[in-house]
Amino acid sequence: MSMPRHYVDPAFSDLPLDAAADAALTRAAQLGASHAEVRVERILSQDVTVRDRALSGLHVGEDLGVSVRVVHDDTWGFAAGPDPTPTSARALAERAVAVARASRALRGSPVQRTDEPVHVGTWVSDYLVDPFDVDVAEVVGLLLDRTGRLLDDPRVDHATAMLQQVRESTFYTDTAGTRTVQQRVRVHPEVEALAIDADARQVETLRSLAAPAGRGYEYVTGADGVHDWDAELAALPELLAERLRAPSLPAGRYDLVIEPTNLWLTIHESIGHATELDRALGFEADYAGTSFATPDGLGSLRYGSPTMQVTADRTEPFGLASVGWDHEGVAAQRWDLVRDGLLVGYQLDRSSAMLLAQAAGNRSNGCAYAQSSQYVPIQRMANVSLQPAAGGPDAADLVADVEDGLYVVGDKSWSIDMQRYNFQFTAQRFHRIRNGRLVGQVKDVAYQGRTPDFWGSLAAVGGPQTWWLGGTFVCGKAQPGQGAPVSHGAPTALFRGVSVLDTRQEGRG
C-alpha cells in the first residue's frame, strides 16, 4: 500500500517556533551558556475504552509546551513551560540558567557531548489516514462492534476494546544551527475477552495480538491488511474456551518455540535495556537499574548463541522509535548490538557516547528522547530487533523439531532484575508440543531465565517469513519517570531446555 506524503500540521508549524527559539538561544548566550537547545512539542492523544456493549471512557488531549536546556558553567540546566512564545521562551532560558547555577555545587566532571553535523530538515512518518482526521463516532462504533461480536459468542462473558492514538509534532533547534521539524503518528488497538466458569470458580482472559505500531488509522480498521481483525475476533472465543478448560503443566525444563508476539518483550527487557550505555555505566542505579553488559565486554561478551544477530534501528519502517532526528539533533541510524552472539554495540546519546572509549570523538547513534516538552531528553531505546535467518525455517518446522515443549504466543506478564539477568514472563497462550505437534493449550505457566543462558539456548531462528514487529507505547525509565514508545521485531525462534514454572505452586507459603 503506497503512503501519501503528509505534511506537518499547520496548527503546529504556524506556531512562532523560530521566534521563540531565537529569543531563548539569544538570552541563553547573553547569560553565558556555552550550549542551548529549544524543543517545542505538541502531542495529540485520543483514548477510547469500550466495555461490553457500552462506552466506558473517551478522552481527547493536546499537550503543548516548550523547553530550554542549557550548559552553563559546564553544568546542565533545564526549564519547561506551557507557552511557546518568544516572551515565555526567553524567560525559560533564564530559568534554565538559574537551575544550572543552583545545581553547580553538585557537579562532578564538566558536561561533555559528542559532535554532530548540523541538520536542517523536516521528517514525517508514513501513514495513510491521520487518526485525528477520523470521526469520533466511527472510532466508538468500531470498538462497540468488536466487543459486540465477541459477546455474541455465549462462551464470552465480558469483552473490552481499547484504542490509543497519538500524533507527536516536534521542533528542535540548538546553538550549533541544527533545526528540525518532525511529525509521527502511532496507534494501539486492542480487545480482550473474559470467560467465567462459575462452578469451578475459574476466570480466564485472552487478548488480541495486534501490536501498537507507528501506523495510521488504516491499521486500526485492518484496511491495510497488516492485521486480520475479522479472523482474530472469530478465533478468540474458542481459544479462550480452550484456555479455560486447559490443564496446568508440571514445572520443569522444556523446549520453547516462541512467536515474535511474545519474544518481542523478552528482547525488549533482556537486550534492549541491557544495551543502553547509561544503564551499563550506572546512571540508572537508583531507579530503572543497571546492566550486566558492561563496556569491558564490548566485542567479547558472549551474549547468546552464534545464531543471535540483534540490531538497533531508529529508521525501522513503522517502528515506534523511528524518527528523522533524535532530541539532541542527531540523525537516525541503524547499527549492530549483538553479532554472532557477541556484544558489539550500545545505544547512546551525546553525553554517554563521550564516556565510551571506543566512541570518543565519534557520533552518538541518536537515542536521545524526552516524553514531552516537560521532560529532559535522556538515552532511550531504538527499535531493537532479532534478525531472522535468510532461508530459515517457518514456525511449523521449528515445532516439528521439538519432542516435548511449548509453543508460546502473545505477551502478558513480565519482570526482570535490575541488572537484566533474571527474568520471568508469561504469555497469552501456551500450547503443548509433543513429538513435533501441537496438542492443546496448557495454563498457569511462566518461563524464567538468566539472560546469557537463555540466549545461549537459542537453537534456531525462523526465516524472514516469520518476522513480525511488536512493541509498546510506554516503556518507563528515569527520574522523573518518562514513557517512550518502541518497537521490536523478531522471527519465531527455538530455545532448548528453558525453566518453566507452574504458577499455581508459586507463593503458597
Next chain:
Amino acid sequence: MTAVGSQLPAPAEVVEAALAASRSTGCVVLVEDGHRVNLRWAGSALTTNGHSHQRTLTVVALDGQGRHTSAGAVSGPVRAADDIVALVGQAEDVARRAAPEESARALVAGTAADDADSPAAEGSFDVLAGLTPALGDVLARARGDGTLLYGYAEHRVTTTYLATSTGTRHRHVQPSGHLTMTAKTADRSASTWTGLATRDFTDVDVHALDVSLRRRLGWAGTTVALRPGHHPVILPPSAVADLMVYAYWEMGALAAHEGRTAYADPGRGTLVGRPLVDPRVTVRSDPAHPGLAAADVLATGASGAFASVFDNGLPVPATRWVDRGTLSALVQTRYSAELTGLPVTPFVDNLVVDVDGGSGDVDDLVARCEDGVLLTSLWYIRMVDPRRLLLTGLTRDGVYLVRDGEVVGAAGNFRFNDSPVELLRRLQDAGGTVPTFSREWGEYFPRTAMPPLRVHDVHFSTTSDAL
C-alpha cells in the same frame, strides 16, 4: 526566580470563562497547574535537573439526558481566551459524536468553596536549595572515599480547580516530594537504598540518610549463602508499601464484579464482607490523614476503571478497605456501586496499613527475630495471576540474614512469587505504622504509611545475579 507563566490567564478566570462558553446540557471544567523541580545524581555527581511548569484545561461537555448521556472530555493548553472557547466547542462536538457512557448519571449537586478563586501555588527550584549544601557535602565525601551515590530529589506542587454546571467550585493544592538514594561500594559488590516522602523538604536530613546507607553497606562486609525457597522475611515499610499499593490498585469494584481479581468470587460477586487477611490488619485511606493530606473532592478529566467524569465533585470520605481482616469496601464509581449493591467509596489518594498490636521499627523487628531475612526494597513488581493477586518481582539493594536478633551478613538477591493477600495471612510480627515511600510506585502514589512486617514462608523462587 521569575514566574514564567505569569502572562497566562488566571485559572479561576479560565474556569468561569469555560462554563460561560458552555452550551451543553451539563459541563465539568478542570484546570491543573503544576510545577515540578528536580535534581538527579549518579556516580556521586549531578546528572540532570529541571523546573517544569504545565497548565492544562479539561472540559467535559455532556450531551443527552440521564443514563443516555454522552461525555466529550477534551484537554488542552490555555494561552488565551480564544483557546477556552475553542476547547469548549471541541468537547461539545465530541460529546455529540460519542455514544452514551455506561457510568452516565446526573452531575453531583456541588458547593462552592471559599478559596475556589485563589491563585495557583507557585513552584520554585528554591525548595531544593536547602538540600544542596548538605547533598553537596555528602557527594563530595563519597567522591573522596570511593563510595558511589546515585539518587533523585523531586518536589511537585499541583493546584487543581474543579467547577461544574451544577455549582461545584473547588480548589485543591497538592504538594508532593520525595528523595531516594542508592549507595554502592567502589567495586559495586554491595549496594543499598533509602527513600522518603516529604511535602516541602524542610524535614529531610541528608546527612542522616548518608549515615543509614553507610551502616547498611557495612553489613555487606560479611556475605552469607542463602538458597531459594520459603523464608521468614522482614519487610521494611517501603517494601510493604510496594506490595500494598499494588493491592490497592487492584481494588476496583467493577473488576471484582466481573470476577477478575482476588477480591472476587467469580460468577457470584465480590468478597466484600468476607474475611480476607489476618484479623489484626486494617487497610484504609483518609484524605485528612496527618502528613498524607489528599484531595477530599473527586476531580477527574476522564472516565476509567476507578472514576467517572459524571462523579466530579463527589465527596471523598475516609474509607476502610480492609477492616480488621475483613474486606469491607472496594473502589467505586456511582455506577459500579449500583452494580455491586455496595456504598459509593471513591478512590482516595493515600493509603495506610495498621496492624493491631504492632510496635517498634525495623530495628526492633530485627531484635525480636531469631531467624529471618531482612530486605531493603523490592523491584519490578508485576502481576502473574490476578485471581490470587500473585505478584512477581525482585529483592533489591540489600538482603540480610538475621540470627538471634542481629544482622549477621548479606546474601544475594532473589526473585519472589507471592501474593500480598496471602502474605497478610502469614504475619508473625509487625511494627508501628510510619510514613514511607514505595520505591517502585512512589512517584505515582507518594502518600503512604505502613508498618514493617515479619511474614513467614515468603517464596523466593530463584536467585538473581544482580548486584
